[in-house]
Amino acid sequence: MKSTVSEKDIAVLREKAKTLRIEILKMLTEAGSGHTGGSLSAADIVTALYFYKMRHRPDDPKWIERDRFILSKGHAAPVLYAALALSGYFDKTLLGTLRKLGSPLQGHPCSRKLPGIEISTGSLGQGLSIANGIAIGLKLDKLSSRVYCLLGDGEIQEGQVWEAAMTASHYKLDNLCAIIDNNGLQIDGHCCDVMCVEPIVNKWAAFGWHVLDINGHDMEAIVSALNEAEILKGKPTMIVARTVKGKGVSFFEGKVEYHGLAPTHEELERALKELKG
Amino acid sequence: MGERKEKSEQGKQSIEKKPIATRDAYGEALHELGKKRQDIVVLDADLSGSTKTGKFAKAFPERFFNIGVSEQDLIGTAGGLSLTGKLPFASTFAVFETGRAWEQIRQTVCYSNLNVKLVATHSGITVGEDGASHQAIEDVAIMRVLPNMTVIVPADGIETKQVINAIADYNGPVYVRLGRSKVPVVMPDDYDFKIGKAHTFHLGKDANIVAMGIMVTASLEASKILKNECLDVGVINMSTVKPLDTETVLNASKICRLIVTAEEHSTISGLGGAVSEFLSETNPTRIIRIGIKDDFGCSGTSEELLKLYGLTAENIVKTIKEGLK
Ligand SMILES: Cc1ncc(C[n+]2csc(CCOP(=O)(O)OP(=O)(O)O)c2C)c(N)n1
Ligand SMILES: [Mg+2]
Numbered sequence A: 001m002k003s004t005v006s007e008k009d010i011a012v013l014r015e016k017a018k019t020l021r022i023e024i025l026k027m028l029t030e031a032g033s034g035h036t037g038g039s040l041s042a043a044d045i046v047t048a049l050y051f052y053k054m055r056h057r058p059d060d061p062k063w064i065e066r067d068r069f070i071l072s073k074g075h076a077a078p079v080l081y082a083a084l085a086l087s088g089y090f091d092k093t094l095l096g097t098l099r100k101l102g103s104p105l106q107g108h109p110c111s112r113k114l115p116g117i118e119i120s121t122g123s124l125g126q127g128l129s130i131a132n133g134i135a136i137g138l139k140l141d142k143l144s145s146r147v148y149c150l151l152g153d154g155e156i157q158e159g160q161v162w163e164a165a166m167t168a169s170h171y172k173l174d175n176l177c178a179i180i181d182n183n184g185l186q187i188d189g190h191c192c193d194v195m196c197v198e199p200i201v202n203k204w205a206a207f208g209w210h211v212l213d214i215n216g217h218d219m220e221a222i223v224s225a226l227n228e229a230e231i232l233k234g235k236p237t238m239i240v241a242r243t244v245k246g247k248g249v250s251f252f253e254g255k256v257e258y259h260g261l262a263p264t265h266e267e268l269e270r271a272l273k274e275l276k277g
Numbered sequence B: 001m002g003e004r005k006e007k008s009e010q011g012k013q014s015i016e017k018k019p020i021a022t023r024d025a026y027g028e029a030l031h032e033l034g035k036k037r038q039d040i041v042v043l044d045a046d047l048s049g050s051t052k053t054g055k056f057a058k059a060f061p062e063r064f065f066n067i068g069v070s071e072q073d074l075i076g077t078a079g080g081l082s083l084t085g086k087l088p089f090a091s092t093f094a095v096f097e098t099g100r101a102w103e104q105i106r107q108t109v110c111y112s113n114l115n116v117k118l119v120a121t122h123s124g125i126t127v128g129e130d131g132a133s134h135q136a137i138e139d140v141a142i143m144r145v146l147p148n149m150t151v152i153v154p155a156d157g158i159e160t161k162q163v164i165n166a167i168a169d170y171n172g173p174v175y176v177r178l179g180r181s182k183v184p185v186v187m188p189d190d191y192d193f194k195i196g197k198a199h200t201f202h203l204g205k206d207a208n209i210v211a212m213g214i215m216v217t218a219s220l221e222a223s224k225i226l227k228n229e230c231l232d233v234g235v236i237n238m239s240t241v242k243p244l245d246t247e248t249v250l251n252a253s254k255i256c257r258l259i260v261t262a263e264e265h266s267t268i269s270g271l272g273g274a275v276s277e278f279l280s281e282t283n284p285t286r287i288i289r290i291g292i293k294d295d296f297g298c299s300g301t302s303e304e305l306l307k308l309y310g311l312t313a314e315n316i317v318k319t320i321k322e323g324l325k
Helices: A007-031 A037-041 A043-053 A074-087 A092-097 A127-140 A159-170 A200-206 A219-231 A265-276 B022-036 B054-059 B071-083 B094-100 B102-110 B139-144 B157-168 B215-228 B246-255 B271-282 B302-308 B313-324
Strands: A068-071 A147-152 A176-182 A210-215 A237-242 B040-044 B064-066 B087-091 B117-120 B150-152 B174-177 B199-202 B207-211 B233-237 B240-242 B258-266 B286-292
Touching (some): A007 A037, A007 A092, A007 A265, A068 A074, A068 A127, A074 A092, A127 A147, A200 A210, A200 A237, A219 A237, B022 B157, B040 B054, B071 B094, B071 B102, B094 B102, B139 B150, B139 B240, B139 B271, B150 B157, B157 B174, B207 B246, B207 B271, B215 B233, B233 B246, B246 B258, B246 B271, B258 B271, B258 B313
Parallel strands (some): A147 A176, A176 A237, B117 B174, B207 B233, B207 B258, B258 B286
Antiparallel strands (some): B150 B240
């Protein structure tokens, strides 16, 4: 399917994703701890959601007709915080308080403390069930809002994900679109070495989902996939987004050790130079 | 979760007395045990670097099984291995091990009384910046309530090593609760850990503190401070929370006016709960439970959080002085 957005809009989104990456790196360096790799790999997807696809009102976070986003891989909190701040949910200066005592920007997203967070996450494998519940609730209320849920590829090793996979297709939740940040890495190494999750596409298809297999850093492909998911009726859609962990900073890319390491100040400087190019 | 490699510290203290995280002591003990015993198998859920089972994995790859991010499967697989006569140690973070897989632990491990060792790390609020989702402060409560389960919370690295050896020789389900951060060595050189036996540093005539884990260190400090204020406050390391060393608790309660429990855990149903349940039926005593008061943790450095939740020597001192008024 052809994307309906202009090349100019795509260019703007790409620029936005870069800004997100810069904010992610800055807040993580300031925090001194946190998850760099999985925040960067999801930056393009989250940009497309918050700045292109989702209907939401930063000045009215509980707007009843909003689309919902569930960050099931909660450790990627920085990418969500950056998207929320740049959307205008809260002041950008708050990003500098990430992971610090008293901050609403907890190590993992906390819905009680920060506007725009639909549900607290951080324990992997729970988000898709929640997304299903919201999708069913929206249908009951005859609302046309859509639900987006971002999962990690290591995360889908959790059994609950596959329970939720059945529920979504059983209830024909076509107002649900899940996305896997398929960066090939988890904490202990490559997913294929730790606990093989392939063939991902066939698995989701076998569970009754409409599956789209895309390059998760190609903004045009992400936008088209999100649009296709919205049109498709009778099934939930899974976008398998092939990504690179640490994307955007050459010395973090594909490096398993940067799963849970924040950049040092020196690394930040080098990274910003690369990004600002 | 990730850690940069530390530069080697040059301290005056001997290797043995250097502060060490209990999880590091676990990694070493498990590695040693693996050399001695062929029946030991180790399972982890994508956290072998953090739980320190990675050391065993590297030495004995054929006896190490990474189950991936799937804690329920981790426990079930460990259960199955024990049915073939293996001695499985299953590790991940305390929150996920005890919480996510609780019913698997209940049904598969405890109900059938399987010889499975659950050794979890990153317990309590000293997990720090990761925040509430990763801070297990209910784990002792939900493990303690299970029939057949033994629950052990070592105070330091030395005790951890002894605990790991002791539970390998014991037949039945055991939960061992370990921490992320470095802790000073507090147990004496001649210490000899036995399951179900508390260690009494000394008994006090005014009050006695029953502590577990990192709170043993804070309690010893508090006792020292109180001594200067002419209060005789004893300290007991109740590293086996279940079965509780009831004899030690009863004796302590008989010689003083106040029992204080101290734990990096909810005050509901943890160590404070266990001591209160026992004493209320045998020798009703005034008890004050120090711990986290029906709340979740949050992000912050471990020092900040210990202060915020009152898990410091200063707060123990204050609590005891008020309690003895
Ligand atoms: C239930 C649960 N188990 C374990 C963890 C610890 N953990 C945090 S991230 C992670 C690896 C996740 O890998 P993946 O989903 O691929 O994330 P990404 O590569 O996108 O960062 C693990 C095991 C957790 N947060 N929750
Ligand atoms: Mg991954």
